[in-house]
Amino acid sequence: MSQRSAEAPTKALSQAQVDQYRVQGYLSLGKVLEDELVASLREEYDRIFAEARMGGTFRNLSSPRAQVGEKAEEMLQIMQMCERSLLFRRLLFHEGLLDVAEDLIGPNIQLFHDQALYKPAQHGGAVFWHQDNAYWKCVPANLVSCWLTLDEVDVSNGAMHLIPGSHLRPVDHPRSDTGSVLLDVKEQVDDSQAVAIPLPAGGAMVHHCQTLHYTPPNHTDRQRRAFVIHFMPPGTWSAHRGEYIPVSFSNPVLRMRL
Numbered sequence: 001m002s003q004r005s006a007e008a009p010t011k012a013l014s015q016a017q018v019d020q021y022r023v024q025g026y027l028s029l030g031k032v033l034e035d036e037l038v039a040s041l042r043e044e045y046d047r048i049f050a051e052a053r054m055g056g057t058f059r060n061l062s063s064p065r066a067q068v069g070e071k072a073e074e075m076l077q078i079m080q081m082c083e084r085s086l087l088f089r090r091l092l093f094h095e096g097l098l099d100v101a102e103d104l105i106g107p108n109i110q111l112f113h114d115q116a117l118y119k120p121a122q123h124g125g126a127v128f129w130h131q132d133n134a135y136w137k138c139v140p141a142n143l144v145s146c147w148l149t150l151d152e153v154d155v156s157n158g159a160m161h162l163i164p165g166s167h168l169r170p171v172d173h174p175r176s177d178t179g180s181v182l183l184d185v186k187e188q189v190d191d192s193q194a195v196a197i198p199l200p201a202g203g204a205m206v207h208h209c210q211t212l213h214y215t216p217p218n219h220t221d222r223q224r225r226a227f228v229i230h231f232m233p234p235g236t237w238s239a240h241r242g243e244y245i246p247v248s249f250s251n252p253v254l255r256m257r258l
């Protein structure tokens, strides 16, 4: 019986872009989502955050004591939007985004998790300097995060800042005694080396799970709604769970070429 030949992989990125990702640990993709889709995603995002506010089903990553004027600082997180919304679940399977992930981690792609990260206007909090894999402890450390913007994002409302080349060396992330749920390795970061990535609404950038990154507070009158998809190759080991992450509703295979 003849074997069916594997489909030719799609090349979404040029060799120069792949090289940039390999050397710098991140890559800006610019605008990737059409305005009509962005409008639907924003509506769904707002609906889910309004529901979460009523039910207390989001996490505020800012310190409970942090205030901006009269208001409590908020860096709001909802994990697994794909379990609350079909629209966000469908976004995980966006062919263009999977083509990019395929160019970076190969043709077999599983969801590690997704998350919405919302900085409300005026009192949006920071996400401190960190490497994602310091939280995740995945082996091999070869996950790629696709950070998508539903609003125009610049330095003043919470753009992504990264340290080029920092993915090549894992940094120790000791827990501080500030009471924050977030790790912060700012003492080990030369932030004069940081590169900020402004993006339009419907834009995206990808970064390696060891790239040091940070987002500043949002004290502007514009909200900053972001959504991140963390892609991994199937067979990734989670040191937290003590197992290879099995395929499940929460960790679906998004693309597979046999």
Ligand SMILES: O=C(O)CCC(=O)C(=O)O
Residues within 6 Å of the ligand: 117, 127, 132, 145, 147, 158, 213, 214, 215, 226, 228
């Ligand atoms: O959206 C943010 O502000 C932070 C994002 C982040 O830290 C991440 O994608 O790992």
